[in-house]
Amino acid sequence: MSKLSNILIRPGTIDDVETIHAALLRLGSHIGAHQEITSTAEDLRRYGFGEKPAFSTLIAEVDGEFAGLCLHFPIFSTWMGRPGVYVQDLYVEGRFRGRRIGERLLRRVAAECRKAGGVYLRLSVDTDNETAKDFYERLGIAWSSYEQTQKIVGDAFFAFADAPEGEQ
Numbered sequence: 001m002s003k004l005s006n007i008l009i010r011p012g013t014i015d016d017v018e019t020i021h022a023a024l025l026r027l028g029s030h031i032g033a034h035q036e037i038t039s040t041a042e043d044l045r046r047y048g049f050g051e052k053p054a055f056s057t058l059i060a061e062v063d064g065e066f067a068g069l070c071l072h073f074p075i076f077s078t079w080m081g082r083p084g085v086y087v088q089d090l091y092v093e094g095r096f097r098g099r100r101i102g103e104r105l106l107r108r109v110a111a112e113c114r115k116a117g118g119v120y121l122r123l124s125v126d127t128d129n130e131t132a133k134d135f136y137e138r139l140g141i142a143w144s145s146y147e148q149t150q151k152i153v154g155d156a157f158f159a160f161a162d163a164p165e166g167e168q
Contacts, residue, residue, distance in 0.1 A: 007101060009108050012057030012069065014049040017041050019066050020057055027091040031126050055088065058108055060101045068092035070105035074113075075122065084120035085113040103139060124149050 012020060021041040028034040047054045060068040071089040076082070087109060092102045110121050121141065125132050133143070152160055 006063050007067065007099070007104065008061045008064075009104060010059055010061070012048075012059045014045060016057065016059055017045045017049070019059075020044055020048075020069060020071070023066070023069050023091050023093075024071075024089060026093075027089060030091075031129055033126070058105050060092070060096075060105055062096055062099075062101075066093065067096040067099075068101045068105060070102075070109055072109050074116075074118075077120065080119060082119040083113070083116065084118045084122060085109055087121060087123040090123070102135065106139065106141075 018041050021039065021044055024039065025034065025037055028037040048057065055071055055073040058070045058072075059066065060070075069089065069091050070087060072085050072087045075084050075086045077084055087106065090102055090105060092105075106121070113121065123136070123141065125136060125143075137143070
């Protein structure tokens with residue numbers, strides 16, 4: 001069971017929605033942010049597998065058993081003038097860690113992006129997740145010293161989006 005050849009990486013399908021959502025909930029618990037996850041399996045079904053998918057997913061399986069996932073979507077750099085890929089979530093089940101599954105998922109996403117003309121991969125790491133930071137650094141996915149993530153969510157987002165243009 002320790003052979004890399006037993007690992008299958010495939011695109012996620014609508015039939016995987018419940019598994020994907022359960023994995024995201026475990027990811028949230030793993031990093032101590034389970035209360036932040038408000039999505040439902042139906043949200044994933046609607047926005048990931050509907051008429052205009054907002055994201056794609058790769059699923060890793062070991063001997064037919066779910067082992068991990070990488071949820072990602074296309075992005076574009078105006079500075080480079082080229083497309084890239086944003087990795088929103090990377091998760092590997094605890095019992096399968098240490099088998100390079102996360103690395104294989106990321107490499108597959110990068111390869112697919114490159115095949116489509118992409119030249120870069122971006123992701124965010126939870127500030128307290130030192131294990132993940134070390135993992136990404138080992139792969140050459142470096143911290144960007146000149147950027148930080150900003151966000152607006154919930155009622156503040158709705159108020160901002162619904163305000164007439166020019167209102168302060």
